[in-house]
Amino acid sequence: MVEKEIISQAELDKLLHINHFIEQEKDNSLISEIKHAILDSGKLELEQWQALREQIREIEELIPHIDLLIKLKKESDSQ
16 A cells, blocks of 8 residues: 655645745845845845845755755656
């Protein structure tokens, strides 16, 4: 018998949120917002820049894990 994996509503909501975030229009993406803030450096206060940098640092820490997931999914799909 094949065991089916059940996903909770909270997990589904998180996935949908992540997918929406990833698939945003280029003009409305996180990267676009950061670029606009850099071009208009007065847009953010020092504390906001520091908070943004801390969030980016956290993303940087996750990148190796994301890279591993991508690698494993590619290997799984090619089999």
